[in-house]
Amino acid sequence: MQAIKITSLTYIYSKKTPSEKVALDNVNLAINEGEFVAVVGHTGSGKSTLVQHLNGLIKTQSGSVEIFGNPTTDKKKLKQLRFDVGMVFQYPEYQLFEDTVAKDVAFGPKNMKLPKEEIDNRVHRAMELVGLPYSDFAERSPFELSGGEKRRAAIAGVIAMEPKILVLDEPFAGLDPVGVEEITALIMKLKREVCPTVIMVTHDMDSASALADRVVALYDGKIVADGHPKEVFGNRALIEEIGLDVPFVARVVDRLEGEGICLDKGILTIDELVSALDKYKKLTGGESHV
Amino acid sequence: MSYIVLKGVNFTYSLGEGRSLKALKNLSFSVEKGSFVALVGMNGSGKSTLSKLLNGLFLPTNKQGQVIVDGINTKEVEDGTVKDGDGNEVTAFDVRRKVGIVFQNPDNQTVATIVEDDVAFGPENIGLPREEIVERVTSALESVGMQDYKDRPVSKLSGGQKQRVAIAGVLAMRPDVIVFDESTAMLDPLGRREIMSIAKELNNQGITVIMVTHNMDEAALADRIIVLSKGEVALDGTPKEVFSQDVTRFGLTLPPATETANRLGAVGFDFDGAMINEVELVEGICKQLR
Numbered sequence: 069m070q071a072i073k074i075t076s077l078t079y080i081y082s083k084k085t086p087s088e089k090v091a092l093d094n095v096n097l098a099i100n101e102g103e104f105v106a107v108v109g110h111t112g113s114g115k116s117t118l119v120q121h122l123n124g125l126i127k128t129q130s131g132s133v134e135i136f137g138n139p140t141t142d143k144k145k146l147k148q149l150r151f152d153v154g155m156v157f158q159y160p161e162y163q164l165f166e167d168t169v170a171k172d173v174a175f176g177p178k179n180m181k182l183p184k185e186e187i188d189n190r191v192h193r194a195m196e197l198v199g200l201p202y203s204d205f206a207e208r209s210p211f212e213l214s215g216g217e218k219r220r221a222a223i224a225g226v227i228a229m230e231p232k233i234l235v236l237d238e239p240f241a242g243l244d245p246v247g248v249e250e251i252t253a254l255i256m257k258l259k260r261e262v263c264p265t266v267i268m269v270t271h272d273m274d275s276a277s278a279l280a281d282r283v284v285a286l287y288d289g290k291i292v293a294d295g296h297p298k299e300v301f302g303n304r305a306l307i308e309e310i311g312l313d314v315p316f317v318a319r320v321v322d323r324l325e326g327e328g329i330c331l332d333k334g335i336l337t338i339d340e341l342v343s344a345l346d347k348y349k350k351l352t353g354g355e356s357h358v
Numbered sequence: 359m360s361y362i363v364l365k366g367v368n369f370t371y372s373l374g375e376g377r378s379l380k381a382l383k384n385l386s387f388s389v390e391k392g393s394f395v396a397l398v399g400m401n402g403s404g405k406s407t408l409s410k411l412l413n414g415l416f417l418p419t420n421k422q423g424q425v426i427v428d429g430i431n432t433k434e435v436e437d438g439t440v441k442d443g444d445g446n447e448v449t450a451f452d453v454r455r456k457v458g459i460v461f462q463n464p465d466n467q468t469v470a471t472i473v474e475d476d477v478a479f480g481p482e483n484i485g486l487p488r489e490e491i492v493e494r495v496t497s498a499l500e501s502v503g504m505q506d507y508k509d510r511p512v513s514k515l516s517g518g519q520k521q522r523v524a525i526a527g528v529l530a531m532r533p534d535v536i537v538f539d540e541s542t543a544m545l546d547p548l549g550r551r552e553i554m555s556i557a558k559e560l561n562n563q564g565i566t567v568i569m570v571t572h573n574m575d576e577a578a579l580a581d582r583i584i585v586l587s588k589g590e591v592a593l594d595g596t597p598k599e600v601f602s603q604d605v606t607r608f609g610l611t612l613p614p615a616t617e618t619a620n621r622l623g624a625v626g627f628d629f630d631g632a633m634i635n636e637v638e639l640v641e642g643i644c645k646q647l648r
Contacts (some may be wrong), residue, residue, distance in 0.1 A: 111516060111546045213402045242462070242543045244400045244572045245611040271546045274614070313547045316614040316636065323640040329647055338618050345623040349647060 070137070071233055071265045072099040072122065077131035079117055079289075091117040093289035095131070101232075102264045106276035106297075109286035110311040118286065119235050122267070123153035136232065153181060154231030154263065158238045160222035169195070169213070169221050170206035176229040194228035197262065197279045198254060216247035220254065227262060234263040238270055252279065273315040277301055277336045285310060298334035317341050329337070360388035361534065361566055362412060362427050362457075368420035369407050369589075380409040383464040383589040384507040389568065391534070394561045396577035397570045399586035400609030405570045408586065409537045412529075412568065413457035414450050427453050428534065446516025455484070458528030462540040473515075474499070477526045484531075498526040502556055525556060542576065554579065556603035567594075574601075574613040578634040585610065602632040614637040 079092040091114045099105055099113045109115050120126040121133050124140040133140045140149055145223045157163070166172040169348070173194055181273070198220040205213075210221050219239075239255065240248045252275070259266045270276050276283055277297040285293040285300060287310040293300045301307060301318055314322070317338060321331050331344045370384040382404045389395055410416040411425050414432035417425050418425060425432045432453055434440045459460040462465055470476040474495050481491045499505045502522040507515065512523060514580035521541055528536055536640065538557060542550040554576055561567045569580060577583050583600040585593035587608040593600050601616045612620070626644055633639040 110548065242540075242572075244609065246400050246609045247572070251613075311548070317618075320615075320618065320636050320640060323636060324643065327640065329643045329644065333626065338614070338621055342619060342621045342625060345622060345627070345647075349626070352647060 069101045070098055071101045071103075071135070072267075073132075073137075074098070074118075074133040075132045075134075077118075077121065077128065079114075079121070079126065079129050083129075085167070090123075090289050095289070095291055097284065097291060097294070098132060099265065099267070103282055104259060104266045104280045105206060105268070105282045105284055106280035107267060107269045107284050107286065108271070108273065108276055111271075113286040113310075114289040115286055116237065116320070117289075119155070119237065119267060119269055120129045122233070122235055123155055124149050125155070151176075151229050152232045154226040154229055156223055156226050156234070156236045156239060158241055160226075161210075161218035162220055164210040164218060164225075167209055168207050169200065169210050169224075170202070172210050173224045173228050174222060176211045176225055180229065190223075190230065191224075194224040197227055197258065198224040199250070200224060216243060219243070219247070219251060223254065223258075227258065231263055233265045233267065236266070236268045239268065239270060239347060240270070240275060255279070255300050271313075273301070273313045277318075285312065287311075297301050297336055301336060302333045304333070359391050361391040362389040362425070363440065364388065364411075365422075365424045365426070366420070367411065367418045367423040367425060369404075369411065369416060369423075370419045371407075381589055382411075383474065385589070385591065387584065387591060387594065389535075389566060391566055392561070392564055393582060394558070394567045394580045395569070396580035396583045397568060398572070398574070398577050398583060399592075400608060404589040405586055407540055407566065409459060409539045409570055412535070412537055413459060414453040415459075421464040430457055451484070455531050456533055457535040457537060458531055458533035459537045459539055460521065460524050460528055460541045462515040462543050464524065464544060467524040468512045471513070471525055472508075473504065473510050473512055474568050476512055477530050478524055480527055480531045494530045494532070495526075498529040501529055501560065502526045503552075516549065517545045518552045521545065521549065523554065523555055525553070525560075529560075533565070535568065536560065537568045537570065539570045540572065542571065542573065542613075550576075574611055575635070578613050578615075598632050598636045601634055 074095055074097040077092050081089045081091050096233060107115050117126060121128060124146055128141060135149055135152055144249040164172050170191055173191045174187055177190045179254050192202045200217060200220055210218060213221060239251055243251060280297060283297050284291055284302040292310055293306055301315055304314060315336055317336050320341060321333065321335050324331060335341050336342055365386050367382055367385040371379040371381055373379055397405050400580055417436060430440060430448055430453055435448055435450045435453055438447060442448050468476045469479050477495045477498055478491050481494050482501055499508055502525050504522050504526060512520060522537050542553050555571060557567050569576060578597045580597060583597055584591055585608050592608050593603055601612055605612060615633045615636050619629045619639055623644060629642045633642050
């Protein structure tokens with residue numbers, strides 16, 4: 069089933085002024101339910117503008133965006149759209165504002181005008197899912213949580229809306245290594261258990277290549293690459309041209325090639341690299357004593 | 359020569375209602391003039407508290423604890439009992455001028471709307487003559503490669519550019535030490551690299567750099583890494599020494615090159631110590647495959 073369909077989407081900031089800037093230029097993109105898509109591109113390439121179209125935060129100027137077949141311009145369905153597409157912004161913990169975690173998580177469902185019992189159920193469930201058990205965290209102030217816990221509380225607020233599509237903008241920014249591991253595990257769990265379609269905007273090519281099964285690269289408001297991480301990052305010339313980082317493992321593969329050790333350009337994870345080198349060593353090991 | 363010396367420093371936050379939080383416990387170490395030190399540790403390990411002690415923004419909360427900067431005890435300047443060679447009183451201002459801090463968020467470190475006015479703010483405040491201010495602002499902006507932006511509004515700059523302006527503001531005070539308190543955390547990869555290369559360059563010119571970071575690749579660029587855990591120094595040594603230990607005990611990850619070398623070790627590769635970057639890693643692999 070098609071979750072998102074974007075057709076000929078163009079968006080221009082400050083139209084008809086001297087600072088006019090084309091942020092999106094004729095973008096076409098279809099995303100199926102169940103996909104994990106990483107949207108990459110350097111700062112100013114149009115990533116944020118693109119994802120803000122998904123729940124109607126930005127009004128389409130030309131072209132169209134459909135979510136599960138409904139155009140985002142349909143005013144009667146705007147509210148439903150906001151519930152269906154859960155947006156976790158950069159540093160979402162800055163948006164916590166209630167005096168207890170439970171109230172903060174309940175804010176969205178309350179706005180949905182759900183019955184009280186349903187709100188309570190959702191808050192319980194969302195808090196358990198993100199690893200902040202209700203009994204321990206419900207009455208605590210969000211401001212006395214650790215950085216990683218705050219971010220999980222903010223994500224719980226989005227999950228309590230029971231979105232069908234989860235959009236995450238730089239979910240790992242500013243976290244310590246433990247926090248990065250926790251949020252990574254959480255995103256994979258949410259994808260598995262509650263929200264099968266995930267779109268992640270990121271500058272971190274290592275996490276894009278490790279987590280996503282599809283990478284969409286933007287440059288100057290246009291989609292310049294779209295495919296499996298192996299395919300997209302395998303095209304080193306393009307990655308360099310559009311100013312993206314080559315993932316760590318791919319950089320090692322390139323350096324090895326420079327030294328005459330040629331491995332598959334599609335290798336992206338440490339596991340794949342280790343097994344390729346193991347094989348290489350066994351194949352050449354016997355005759356290397358020249 | 360030791361430029362900063364910490365002796366038995368405790369720092370305890372008072373949380374009110376008789377509750378308190380011990381952020382630093384009996385911390386003792388010194389930092390050599392001209393060195394490049396990375397300060398790492400998970401959230402809550404005491405890194406940011408420590409960086410504020412280094413320029414006298416915070417003072418040790420125990421009686422015996424001392425922070426000595428260029429021979430000046432930060433506690434005594436608060437009492438007004440310190441005099442320099444000419445009998446002039448040495449104040450907390452003098453300590454802050456010696457140790458500048460660049461903070462995390464590029465959006466809340468600037469005071470003026472225009473780049474050069476912002477950089478001039480510090481020198482103006484200490485009452486320098488006009489020509490001296492102009493000279494300092496010009497050279498500070500050149501050091502960070504922002505001279506062409508001097509007339510621009512700060513608000514129109516990218517995150518990396520804003521951090522460069524913040525560094526220029528610190529440089530205009532002619533400090534001996536610059537503390538980067540997670541100054542790269544909110545930047546994109548390009549911005550991160552810019553800040554790291556400026557930090558390296560300033561260090562080459564003789565400025566002591568203390569880099570607080572969660573990014574192990576950045577830490578690996580330092581001459582020395584101090585790992586903080588629960589308010590205490592857990593490890594202290596060169597990147598090679600530190601990353602040959604199990605740093606995961608302290609909530610850290612290994613740089614990807616070190617991790618890869620360790621995994622290759624499990625399939626029969628043998629490296630000479632910890633591989634701390636991709637260049638070393640590739641060299642180490644090549645040696646064993648030729």
